[in-house]
Amino acid sequence: MAPTIKNVAKKAGVSETTVSLAFREKSRISKKTRDKVINAASEIGYMPNLAAKNLRSGAPKTIGFIVNDITNPFYSLMMREAEDIALQHGYSVIFAGSNWSEEKERHLFEQMVQMRVNGLIVCLCEKSAESVGMLDRFKIPYIAVDSYPDWYKGAYVANDFRQAGTMAAMHLFQQGCRNPAYFTAGKEMKELSAFMKMERYFAEYFRINKVDFGRSNVIEAGLSIRNGHEAFDREFQRGKRFDGIFCVNDLCAMGVMEAASESGVVPGRDLAIVGIDDTEVSAFSRVSLSSIRQPYSQIAKIAMESLLESADSGVCPDIRVELPAEFIVRNSSKLFK
Numbered sequence: 001m002a003p004t005i006k007n008v009a010k011k012a013g014v015s016e017t018t019v020s021l022a023f024r025e026k027s028r029i030s031k032k033t034r035d036k037v038i039n040a041a042s043e044i045g046y047m048p049n050l051a052a053k054n055l056r057s058g059a060p061k062t063i064g065f066i067v068n069d070i071t072n073p074f075y076s077l078m079m080r081e082a083e084d085i086a087l088q089h090g091y092s093v094i095f096a097g098s099n100w101s102e103e104k105e106r107h108l109f110e111q112m113v114q115m116r117v118n119g120l121i122v123c124l125c126e127k128s129a130e131s132v133g134m135l136d137r138f139k140i141p142y143i144a145v146d147s148y149p150d151w152y153k154g155a156y157v158a159n160d161f162r163q164a165g166t167m168a169a170m171h172l173f174q175q176g177c178r179n180p181a182y183f184t185a186g187k188e189m190k191e192l193s194a195f196m197k198m199e200r201y202f203a204e205y206f207r208i209n210k211v212d213f214g215r216s217n218v219i220e221a222g223l224s225i226r227n228g229h230e231a232f233d234r235e236f237q238r239g240k241r242f243d244g245i246f247c248v249n250d251l252c253a254m255g256v257m258e259a260a261s262e263s264g265v266v267p268g269r270d271l272a273i274v275g276i277d278d279t280e281v282s283a284f285s286r287v288s289l290s291s292i293r294q295p296y297s298q299i300a301k302i303a304m305e306s307l308l309e310s311a312d313s314g315v316c317p318d319i320r321v322e323l324p325a326e327f328i329v330r331n332s333s334k335l336f337k
Contacts, residue, residue: 003041003044003045003046004046005019005020005046005048007044007046008037008040008041008044008046011040011043011044012036012037012039012040012041013036014033014036014037018033018037019037019041020048022034022037022038023037023048045137047110047113047114047138048114061090061091061092061118061311062091062092062093062094062115062117062118063082063086063091063092063093063094063117063118063119063120063121063304063307063308063311064093064094064096064108064112064115064117064119064120064121065078065079065082065083065093065094065095065096065120065121065122066095066096066097066098066105066108066109066112066120066121066122066123067079067095067096067097067098067123068097068098068099068100068123068125069097069099069100069223070095070096070097071097073277073279073280074277074279074294074296075097075123075296077296077297077300078145078146078296078297078299078300079093079095079300081296081297081300081301081304082121082300082301082303082304085300085301085304085305085308086304086308089308091118091308091311094112094115094117096108096111098125100125100188100189101125102125102127102128105124105125105127105128105131106128106130106131106134109131109134109135110134112140113134113135113138113140117140118141118311119140119141119142119143119307119308119310119311120135120140120141120142120143120307121142121143121144121145121300121303121304121307122142122143122144122145123144123145123146123147124144124147124148124149124152125192126147126148126149126152126191126192126193129151129152132152132154139314139315140314141307141310141311141313141314141315141316141317142154142155142307142316143155143156143157143303143306143307143316143317143319144156144157144158145157145158145299145300145303146158146159146194146296146299147159147161147192147193147194148193149193150193154316155306155316155317155318155319155320156319156320156321157299157302157303157306157319157321157323158299158321158322158323159194159294159295159299159322159323159325160322160323160324160325161193161194161197161198161201162197162200162201163201163322163324163325164197164198164201164276164292164294164325165197165198165199165200165201165202165203165204165205165246166201166202166204166205167292167325167327168198168202168246168274168276168292168327169201169202169203169204169205169206169246170205171272171274171290171327171329171333172244172246172272172274172333173205173206173209173211175244175272175333175334175335176243176335177243177244177272177335178211178243179241179242179243179244180202180206180211180213180217180242180243180244180245180246181217181218181219181235181240181242181244181245181246182198182199182202182203182217182218182219182245182246182248183219183221183228183231183232183245183246183247183248183252183253183256184198184199184218184219184220184221184248185220185221185222185223185248186220186221186222186223186227187220189223190220195248198246198248198276199218202246203217203218216240217242219231219235221247221248221252221255221256222248222252223248223249223251223252224251224252224255225251225252225254225255225258226255227251227252227255228247228251228252228253228254228255228256228258228259229255229256229258229259230255230259231252231255231256232245232255232256232259232260232263233259233263236259236260236263236265242271243270243271243272243335244271244272244273244274244333245271245272245273245274246274246276247273247274247275247276248276249275249276249277250275250276250277250278250279250281250282250289250291251275251279252275253273253274253275253289253291253332254275254281254282254287254289256273257273257287257289257332260273267331267332268288268331268332268333268334268335269335272290272332272333272334272335273289273290273332273333274289274290274291274292274332274333275289275290275291275292276291276292276294277291277292277293277294278291278292278293278294278328279291282328282330283328283330287332288330288331288332289330289332290327290328290329290330290331290332290333290334291328291330292325292326292327292328293325293326293327293328294323294325295323295324295325295326298323299323302319302321302323306319
């Protein structure tokens with residue numbers, strides 16, 4: 001059984017009323033007493049039920065949805081799809097973004113537990129298993145979406161990043177690229193499982209086909225247009241000349257395209273460039289970026305429907321699936337020679 005307010009009061013040597021007041025921002029108790037209660041609660045794993053006071057008023061059932069970057073277009077697609085399904089089943093959705101921070105992710109998980117959400121969809125920042133362990137302790141059903149690390153053993157509906165890396169390599173190889181590069185995330189995020197899997201299978205395809213691919217072919221870039229621009233400029237100034245580049249996302253690829261053009265390297269003629277996510281702007285004629293389209297709406301739909309089936313049981317969904325992607329070829333990777 002989960003720890004109760006009575007357990008906390010006993011451990012801290014205070015009344016249950018004092019424990020209740022300690023979790024209110026503007027209460028009359030002293031900082032010393034508050035800290036004593038909070039420490040006791042932390043030691044036994046107690047969290048206040050912030051939603052309890054809403055139960056009598058018939059507050060709607062809720063699902064939490066935590067992503068890494070709430071401003072990212074593909075996360076927006078997932079959130080919209082998930083919310084539509086939840087509303088159809090009488091649930092509301094609480095959205096939050098961790099900004100790739102382990103500390104913020106843990107804080108958001110704590111908040112979701114305190115609010116007694118009926119279930120949680122998570123895009124993990126993958127830096128620690130601690131947050132997931134918290135959900136297990138408090139029996140909050142959850143499911144990971146988009147990607148998942150090796151240590152994660154729970155339910156997931158994810159993209160097939162092995163396929164993505166292989167598809168990008170195959171396409172560039174077929175275009176005649178024999179000096180390829182993988183522009184991955186920046187130093188802080190390059191070990192995310194999605195980026196590592198794409199790198200592994202992108203490199204593996206070229207090696208199988210007798211094309212050298214080593215650490216010098218993996219470039220730390222980042223997830224923004226500026227990151228892609230700066231990474232290409234840096235490598236170009238060092239004298240590196242690639243004929244095919246697979247970028248960690250479309251924004252990075254757009255930055256690479258812009259920097260290449262400014263350096264006199266013409267995308268689609270001198271250099272084949274591929275992104276991933278197939279954001280809306282990628283299809284604009286001025287950009288015309290080849291990209292790997294991943295089924296984010298379908299992922300969100302399957303994840304939410306699976307979670308709602310388990311939401312009241314305290315048991316995680318029993319689903320582990322990776323969905324296939326689609327390669328969209330545009331002018332940026334067609335080497336018209």
